[in-house]
Amino acid sequence: MKTTFNANMCSISKLSHLLTNKSVHHLNHVFRRTATPALNVLSTRFSHSKSSDDSTADDMNAKDIERIFLRPRVQTLLKRLIGFNDQKVFEAKPSLISKTNEVRFMTDSELNLMLEMARNRAAEKIAMPPVLSPKDDTPRVLATDYELQGYIDSKFLLVDSSAGYSDQTRLIVVREPNGVLREANREERYRMNQMFFPKEERLLEEPKMFCEPNLTNVLDRHEYEFVLNRACLQYEPNDPKYIDICHKIYEHIVANNQFQSLRSTRHFGPFCYYLAFDSRIDKLLNDYILREEVSDGSALVQLYYDIHSSDAQLLDEIHAEVVSDVQLIKKYISEESKEKSILELSIQKYEEIQREKAAMAEDISRAHGLNA
Numbered sequence: 001m002k003t004t005f006n007a008n009m010c011s012i013s014k015l016s017h018l019l020t021n022k023s024v025h026h027l028n029h030v031f032r033r034t035a036t037p038a039l040n041v042l043s044t045r046f047s048h049s050k051s052s053d054d055s056t057a058d059d060m061n062a063k064d065i066e067r068i069f070l071r072p073r074v075q076t077l078l079k080r081l082i083g084f085n086d087q088k089v090f091e092a093k094p095s096l097i098s099k100t101n102e103v104r105f106m107t108d109s110e111l112n113l114m115l116e117m118a119r120n121r122a123a124e125k126i127a128m129p130p131v132l133s134p135k136d137d138t139p140r141v142l143a144t145d146y147e148l149q150g151y152i153d154s155k156f157l158l159v160d161s162s163a164g165y166s167d168q169t170r171l172i173v174v175r176e177p178n179g180v181l182r183e184a185n186r187e188e189r190y191r192m193n194q195m196f197f198p199k200e201e202r203l204l205e206e207p208k209m210f211c212e213p214n215l216t217n218v219l220d221r222h223e224y225e226f227v228l229n230r231a232c233l234q235y236e237p238n239d240p241k242y243i244d245i246c247h248k249i250y251e252h253i254v255a256n257n258q259f260q261s262l263r264s265t266r267h268f269g270p271f272c273y274y275l276a277f278d279s280r281i282d283k284l285l286n287d288y289i290l291r292e293e294v295s296d297g298s299a300l301v302q303l304y305y306d307i308h309s310s311d312a313q314l315l316d317e318i319h320a321e322v323v324s325d326v327q328l329i330k331k332y333i334s335e336e337s338k339e340k341s342i343l344e345l346s347i348q349k350y351e352e353i354q355r356e357k358a359a360m361a362e363d364i365s366r367a368h369g370l371n372a
Contacts, residue, residue, distance in 0.1 A: 068307055069131040069273060073319070077303045078269035081296060082126055085264035089122045128269040132238040139174075139183040148179035157184065159192050167193040168236070186239070201233045210234070210245060219252045228267045250274050259287045276303045282339040285329070289346040292353065298325035301332045326351070 068074060106114065152175075160171035172184040172192050184192065194204050207230065208214055218227055227249060235242035250271050253259065262268040275281045281300055288297030302318050309315060317323050323331070326347070333343045 065131060065133050065277065068277070071306070073306055074273070074303065077299050077306065078128065078273060080299050081272045081303070082128075082266075082268045083264050083296070084122065084126070086118075086122065088264040089125050126264065126266045128266055129232055130237045131270050131273055132243075134240040134243055135186070135236075135238040137186045137240075139185050141180060141182045142173065143181040145179040145181070148175075149177070152177055157188060157192060159196060161196060167197070199233075203234065206241075207234060210241070215245070215248065219249060222256070222258055222261055224249050224253060224258070224261050225265050225267060228262075246270070247274070254280070254283055257283065257287065259284055272300060272303065276300065276307050279304070279308065279336075280338075282337055282343060285332075286339070286343055286346050289329070289343070289350050292350060294325045294329060294350065298328050301328050304332065304336070 154177065156175040158173050158175070165171070167189070170189075170193065172189050173181060174184050174188060175181050191204065194202060209218055209227070209230065215227070228246065231242055231245045235245075253261065253271065254275070262271055272281075272284070275284055281304055285297050285300055288294065288300065305311075305315060305318060318328065329343075329347060333340055333347065337343050
């Protein structure tokens, strides 16, 4: 167990002031009254968890975000939508350290081994960050000792420094000057974890790039992946600040039709999930159709139906691939789309292009005498 003070806690001058005005015996009594309940809580490790019986409908919807995201079928569709562009996955990132290319002579077996290792590295690079609902930041009150009022004028933070606990589960409690002993809130927990168990590249203070107008300036330069990577380093995935930053980036991408900027990155899956969960896939679907990537467009529609549809027969047909990609997209346009006219024109244009390509291929085959 360690006892520490935050920036506005007891400084050396405050302690000396206390020592000159109160006896050592008195201070010892105050500290024992302050820390003993925390030690008792530490020994039990919060064996009694919060009851979930009082959860509201909003809480259930928040839980659905996590539960649906973890469905095997949804994960498969998201990975399919991410795609794999090896040049983008392995492109050089801005760095102060310059690296030179290395050329090796290899046998076929060595080359195959290196290719397998590269595929494994690529899978790690495009592994999606989890999509979680915002964590409640209402600290639980553990004890109330109003007789401690007036003995101290600063908060005490007590941190369990034992090994084997994550930043989320580590016991951190706060003794308020009014005698209330409570769990640490999100900001206090974050600062204490970063002070005692610092994470590489995570700053104690919030980076200025996440504050306005800096964030908007960076997004206007379409540096979406850079900002999302930095947010993953700085925040936990259930931190409301992280979720808010991600949503701002997603909205900026949609408003500027910059869908390709996140393709083949670890953030494209959560982006697609955000749009599908919010029933706003029309613009992204239109982009797929215009690029003649109807297979990916169909996967996006499948994701939408997996999240929202309760028609078991339809889902079975989709999973069994009984419905073709174009048929499924047309079904979505006619029944679910909010921008029917735009999508109908796009799918008509796509079908015309495919007919022209088929006719051209037939003419070429006939010219070369390949037709039976």
